[in-house]
Amino acid sequence: MADDLQEYLRARRALVDQRLQEVVRAGEGCPPALIEAMSYSLFAPGKRLRPILVILAAEASGGSDELALPAACAVEMVHTYSLIHDDLPAMDDDDLRRGQPTCHKKFGEALAILAGDALLTLAFQVLAEGYPPATGTACCRELASGAGAAGMVGGQVEDLAWEREQLQNANCKMQIANCGQLLGVLENIHARKTGALFRSCVRMGVLVAQGERPGGADPRTLKALDTYGRCFGQAFQITDDLLDVEGDAAQAGKRVQKDADRGKLTYPGFLGVAESRRRAEQLVRQAGEALAPLGRAGDRLVALAQSILQRNH
Numbered sequence: 001m002a003d004d005l006q007e008y009l010r011a012r013r014a015l016v017d018q019r020l021q022e023v024v025r026a027g028e029g030c031p032p033a034l035i036e037a038m039s040y041s042l043f044a045p046g047k048r049l050r051p052i053l054v055i056l057a058a059e060a061s062g063g064s065d066e067l068a069l070p071a072a073c074a075v076e077m078v079h080t081y082s083l084i085h086d087d088l089p090a091m092d093d094d095d096l097r098r099g100q101p102t103c104h105k106k107f108g109e110a111l112a113i114l115a116g117d118a119l120l121t122l123a124f125q126v127l128a129e130g131y132p133p134a135t136g137t138a139c140c141r142e143l144a145s146g147a148g149a150a151g152m153v154g155g156q157v158e159d160l161a162w163e164r165e166q167l168q169n170a171n172c173k174m175q176i177a178n179c180g181q182l183l184g185v186l187e188n189i190h191a192r193k194t195g196a197l198f199r200s201c202v203r204m205g206v207l208v209a210q211g212e213r214p215g216g217a218d219p220r221t222l223k224a225l226d227t228y229g230r231c232f233g234q235a236f237q238i239t240d241d242l243l244d245v246e247g248d249a250a251q252a253g254k255r256v257q258k259d260a261d262r263g264k265l266t267y268p269g270f271l272g273v274a275e276s277r278r279r280a281e282q283l284v285r286q287a288g289e290a291l292a293p294l295g296r297a298g299d300r301l302v303a304l305a306q307s308i309l310q311r312n313h
């Protein structure tokens with residue numbers, strides 16, 4: 001299955017990249033400098049994990065990769081916008097992303113902000129134009145809720161607030177820990193900041209496959225994929241935190257060893273490396289169990305979840 005998965009991922013990444021190229025090129029009237037900044041970040045070597053989740057969820061729910069492509073591209077554009085904005089001096093202030101200088105380092109802050117804005121808005125245009133009205137509307141709602149104020153943006157706000165509070169008050173962590181709430185705070189922030197978009201990926205996969213059925217998508221399939229997405233997202237975040245502690249910047253394509261310096265709330269910082277790894281393994285098992293109702297159709301999703309335990313970038 002491991003070789004099969006690698007081959008599958010390579011082929012689907014190529015499909016997604018090809019469609020993304022078409023989508024970005026089609027922006028008639030778009031200033032060339034803006035296209036350049038958008039493309040610079042979008043086509044830097046990312047793992048394309050989120051679009052692949054959309055495609056896999058669509059295939060597991062009776063759809064095809066072709067059907068999933070508009071939603072897959074939309075979510076990658078939203079993800080890339082979030083990385084561009086996250087790297088800005090006002091947020092994480094990073095110089096390196098996807099193995100190259102961050103968008104604002106290359107093009108300046110104003111153009112980087114606008115490239116992120118343009119990717120975010122283009123994502124919803126691609127959904128609206130890529131599907132019949134019922135499916136397009138359902139996907140727009142799903143992506144907006146995963147990426148918006150109650151999802152990724154809200155999680156980012158809480159993460160930044162926590163970090164700033166930490167820097168101002170070194171005792172804050174201890175006070176909360178004494179109340180036994182720290183793990184809950186950590187999980188809540190990441191469930192929104194990283195997890196909500198992963199959940200939207202798999203839910204959109206079901207919606208594109210089943211959205212036009214009379215009565216809409218099957219609630220049992222949606223629930224199974226939603227639980228998978230939640231566990232996958234949490235396991236992914238833990239492995240991301242572990243990479244920051246144990247990883248290598250050249251391989252990861254971004255700065256490492258930065259979370260602790262900034263007072264960031266991380267799984268290894270709170271649970272230790274061994275317990276964090278154990279927790280990630282448990283979540284990957286739970287992600288697989290959630291897909292039991294899908295039978296063999298969920299096999300590739302299970303293999304993808306297992307593969308994040310071995311990630312080095």
Ligand code: GRG
Pocket residue numbers: 045046047048049079081082083085086098152153156193194237240313
């Ligand atoms: C700015 C609204 C806004 C939100 C930012 C996603 C995010 C929220 C911040 C990114 C910071 C970060 C490192 C979060 C941890 C998890 C994460 C999203 C890692 C990057 O995703 P990968 O590893 O990246 O899938 P690639 O480059 O492979 O696509």
